[in-house]
Amino acid sequence: MSQTTYNRALEIMGDVCIGCSHCMKVCPTEALRVSQGKAKIHVDWCIDCGECYRICPNRAIRVMDDDxxxxxxxxxxxxxxxxxxxxxxxxxxxxxxxxxxxxxxxxxxxxxxxxxxxxxxxxxxxxxxxxxxxxxxxxxxxxxxxxxxxxxxxxxxxxxxxxxxxxxxxxxxxxxxxxxxxxxxxxxxxxxxxxxxxxxxxxxxxxxxxxxxxxxxxxxxxxxxxxxxxxxxxxxxxxxxxxxxxxxxxxxxxxxxxxxxxxxxxxxxxxxxxxxxxxxxxxxxxxxxxxxxxxxxxxxxxxxxxxxxxxxxxxxxxxxxxxxxxxxxxxxxxxxxxxxxxxVHMDKIEPRSMVKYDRDIDAAIKKMEGARELRMLFPGIDCGACGAPSCEALAEDIVKGQAEISSCIFLRTLYEKRGEISLEEAVKIMENIWGKSRFDKKI
Ligand code: SF4
Ligand code: SF4
Incomplete structure (x- = not known):
């Protein structure tokens, strides 16, 4: 039977993280996202490689070792x-x-x-x-x-x-x-x-x-x-x-x-x-x-x-x-x-139950197709301004209901130009991803 719960070895300290996204860029399993100006780890996808810990410039990631x-x-x-x-x-x-x-x-x-x-x-x-x-x-x-x-x-x-x-x-x-x-x-x-x-x-x-x-x-x-x-x-x-x-x-x-x-x-x-x-x-x-x-x-x-x-x-x-x-x-x-x-012998190792789209197969196939179509809309430059590590990851998050199309800065600008969203709405979306305090700074 495949394992469904995992102990973690790392934790992001929300009060220290500045949401710079350096960690998100290096994660080999795309297990990190930035939301409300803080990095968040998707536990099931994290392989505890420590690449994020190594790169974090703010020492915001803590090792969960024993006392x-x-x-x-x-x-x-x-x-x-x-x-x-x-x-x-x-x-x-x-x-x-x-x-x-x-x-x-x-x-x-x-x-x-x-x-x-x-x-x-x-x-x-x-x-x-x-x-x-x-x-x-x-x-x-x-x-x-x-x-x-x-x-x-x-x-x-x-x-x-x-x-x-x-x-x-x-x-x-x-x-x-x-x-x-x-x-x-x-x-x-x-x-x-x-x-x-x-x-x-x-x-x-x-x-x-x-x-x-x-x-x-x-x-x-x-x-x-x-x-x-x-x-x-x-x-x-x-x-x-x-x-x-x-x-x-x-x-x-x-x-x-x-x-x-x-x-x-x-x-x-x-x-x-x-x-x-x-x-x-x-x-x-x-x-x-x-x-x-x-x-x-x-x-x-x-x-x-x-x-x-x-x-x-x-x-x-x-x-x-x-x-x-x-x-x-x-x-x-x-x-x-x-x-x-x-x-010395252990049982056969199973794939990890990483539910990418949905536990239900039919729903998962539909979501996968939806994500493929969405990817065609995005610019494909993996800029990370949406808080996801790549355009592909954003498409996956959207079909799972964890992000909006307007999280993409390119599409959002287009929607603004067409008058489909207001400037205030566009700023709100940015605040949701990168944190309100990032936009409060006095110039
Ligand atoms: S690299 Fe460190 S400070 Fe930057 S978003 Fe990741 S955990 Fe936060
Ligand atoms: S430990 Fe590795 S897999 Fe887990 S979030 Fe950090 S970079 Fe990603």
Missing amino acids: FKQIFNYKHRVLLVPSVFFAQFDDSIPREKIYNIIGELGFTEVCAVEQSVDTLIDEVNEYIKRAPLPVISSFCPAVIRLIQVRFPSLVDHIMSLLPPIEITAQYYKRKFAKEGIKEGEFGIFYLTPCIAKIASVKSPVGGYTSPIHGVINMDFFYNKVYLAHKQKIPITRQIKINGELSSKGVLYPTTGGESMHIKGKTLAIDGMDNVIDFLEILENEEIEGFDFLELRACDESCAGGILSHRNRFLTAESMKKYASTIPDTHNLISDYKKYCSAV
């Missing part, structure tokens, strides 16, 4: 740390120091997220032998959502194997159970470099439920750790460190880190525009012969995640440097193999 204090609701508190986090710091700060500070900040155990990668690679190589090719990696949640929303015909190609973070979390859930620690006594927290991963933990795909109790914003936590380091806080307690990690694991979140281990013809693509360009040609069947596609929404993959503090190139370089100093295997592989095979 850090909630970690103290649990006696045992494990933090799953991605390798990209350690690469935020320069080499002069040793990892041991960072682990100790994490303990001082409240965690009882720290574990590397990519510990499950070595085992997952074997599972992926088995998976592609029997799946429809090309297999598209399930690593990047923004790409999964993009395909669900914009390229539904490709959903069958998305690999139905869990990403590393979920497998590592499952390992911990079993580890705690084996140690006799009851549900409710332990909390599993994930430090995320990316907002799409916040949404994917809260609203997972493939009929899966995540054992992760909370997601912590990496940018926020980096600042906390760095401040504690600068203030030289005393280290008063020992935490358990599960730092087993291979070079494969460290590099997995970087571009090419996944595809380089998969047998067959593979391709690694990063950056939202590049991914969309490629998916368009894949959907049009203009490309074939690939076994595996690693597609990541951010430039430089997780090193370029929006909650990453450091320059993405320096972060990726730091990860490569660290990987070159550690072995390409680790001591917990047999343990992970045991847990992994039992939990």
Whole structure:
């Protein structure tokens, strides 16, 4: 059954938004509109890619992460740390120091997220032998959502194997159970470099439920750790460190880190525009012969995640440097193999129920035809003055009753010239889109 409700990872703060429409112009799913001088997100269409968050000049978009204090609701508190986090710091700060500070900040155990990668690679190589090719990696949640929303015909190609973070979390859930620690006594927290991963933990795909109790914003936590380091806080307690990690694991979140281990013809693509360009040609069947596609929404993959503090190139370089100093295997592989095979599969991923026109098929077809006719009337220059990102999006909004033809500045001017609407009515329409205060300014 397709999912119909989604947790969001971003929120527009109405009192800070100035309705400049920068966000609307970059949204890859046309999920944003400007109305009454404020940007508004269409929740079902948003894929939590964070492009709007990156570009907003007014910092009007807030990340809806979990409250850090909630970690103290649990006696045992494990933090799953991605390798990209350690690469935020320069080499002069040793990892041991960072682990100790994490303990001082409240965690009882720290574990590397990519510990499950070595085992997952074997599972992926088995998976592609029997799946429809090309297999598209399930690593990047923004790409999964993009395909669900914009390229539904490709959903069958998305690999139905869990990403590393979920497998590592499952390992911990079993580890705690084996140690006799009851549900409710332990909390599993994930430090995320990316907002799409916040949404994917809260609203997972493939009929899966995540054992992760909370997601912590990496940018926020980096600042906390760095401040504690600068203030030289005393280290008063020992935490358990599960730092087993291979070079494969460290590099997995970087571009090419996944595809380089998969047998067959593979391709690694990063950056939202590049991914969309490629998916368009894949959907049009203009490309074939690939076994595996690693597609990541951010430039430089997780090193370029929006909650990453450091320059993405320096972060990726730091990860490569660290990987070159550690072995390409680790001591917990047999343990992970045991847990992994039992939990690694999820159900088939479904297209996202993005009701573009209407839930009723006949009504939807009528509206679609209406929108096609309307598009012919509009100038096709996608100016955005109507508060929608394109003439096509405005046509769709009109047939759904969410906008008027006169929202188009070109047609409105024509109607004014013909005397079909008054100047006052034309100004009112502009105020409805861009906000009254924008027109109140004294010259
Ligand atoms: S970019 Fe979007 S959210 Fe930010 S101020 Fe402009 S309209 Fe508002
Ligand atoms: S997070 Fe991405 S999909 Fe969602 S509104 Fe922002 S730009 Fe659009």
